Amino acid sequence: MAYEYLETNIQQIREAIDHVKRPWTHPVTLIGVTKTYEADIINASITYGIQAIGENKVQEIMRKYEDVEKGVEWHLIGHLQTNKVKYIIDKVDLIQSVDSEKLALEIEKRAAAIQKIQNILIQINIAGEDQKAGIAPEDLPALLAQIAQMPHIRVLGLMNIGLFTEDEMLLRSHFKQMRTLFETLPGYGYSNVTASHLSMGMSGDFELAVAEGATMVRVGTSIYGQRNYS
Numbered sequence: 001m002a003y004e005y006l007e008t009n010i011q012q013i014r015e016a017i018d019h020v021k022r023p024w025t026h027p028v029t030l031i032g033v034t035k036t037y038e039a040d041i042i043n044a045s046i047t048y049g050i051q052a053i054g055e056n057k058v059q060e061i062m063r064k065y066e067d068v069e070k071g072v073e074w075h076l077i078g079h080l081q082t083n084k085v086k087y088i089i090d091k092v093d094l095i096q097s098v099d100s101e102k103l104a105l106e107i108e109k110r111a112a113a114i115q116k117i118q119n120i121l122i123q124i125n126i127a128g129e130d131q132k133a134g135i136a137p138e139d140l141p142a143l144l145a146q147i148a149q150m151p152h153i154r155v156l157g158l159m160n161i162g163l164f165t166e167d168e169m170l171l172r173s174h175f176k177q178m179r180t181l182f183e184t185l186p187g188y189g190y191s192n193v194t195a196s197h198l199s200m201g202m203s204g205d206f207e208l209a210v211a212e213g214a215t216m217v218r219v220g221t222s223i224y225g226q227r228n229y230s
């Protein structure tokens with residue numbers, strides 16, 4: 001098979017995750033980030049054990065959906081425009097990038113229409129970067145209070161995109177703050193909010209993220225290779 005290198009890549013990532021020293025025993029889910037890659041290579045990675053794939057664009061999910069093996073979980077990990085929720089509501093298992101009441105309301109409406117309960121994560125802009133997706137940590141209580149009124153949404157946890165930086169201390173402190181925030185979730189007492197998944201860490205920083213308590217890492221380049229955006 002043409003894609004045998006995927007098996008090695010996936011195995012190396014899983015071993016690296018297993019070797020991380022951490023005070024937790026929870027399993028870490030490896031999400032294969034398949035943006036820009038086509039169904040044939042995605043399907044090969046599924047045969048090598050990838051059980052969930054992450055895409056950042058609605059159009060890409062639409063384009064590949066029918067050609068990818070059934071049974072894999074689809075996660076939306078990029079910014080979701082309100083007017084596009086309707087295209088993917090019947091396809092995605094987890095929307096990791098919810099960052100506004102407006103978006104949550106649209107998800108609630110579309111999920112209700114197909115009698116689905118949509119699992120989501122709330123995206124946090126922990127570094128306070130301008131122009132970046134995600135809510136500020138101090139806005140989390142208000143958003144959770146609003147979503148608590150939405151019976152077709154279940155919040156499973158939080159998501160964060162780490163800074164693009166060589167500064168490991170800074171990254172670590174952001175991941176640590178994410179873990180602390182994540183652990184506050186059960187305390188709100190909302191029946192549709194749980195601390196099941198903390199999604200953080202990508203090819204460049206997944207080991208740091210796991211060390212700081214990630215339950216889910218989103219890895220693209222280190223599995224599939226450099227992306228070609230042409």
Ligand SMILES: *Cc1c(COP(=O)(O)O)cnc(C)c1O
Binds near residue numbers: 056
């Ligand atoms: C592309 C992407 C990833 C994966 O990035 P790599 O560096 O290729 O591992 C993870 N999360 C999000 C939100 C992404 O858009």
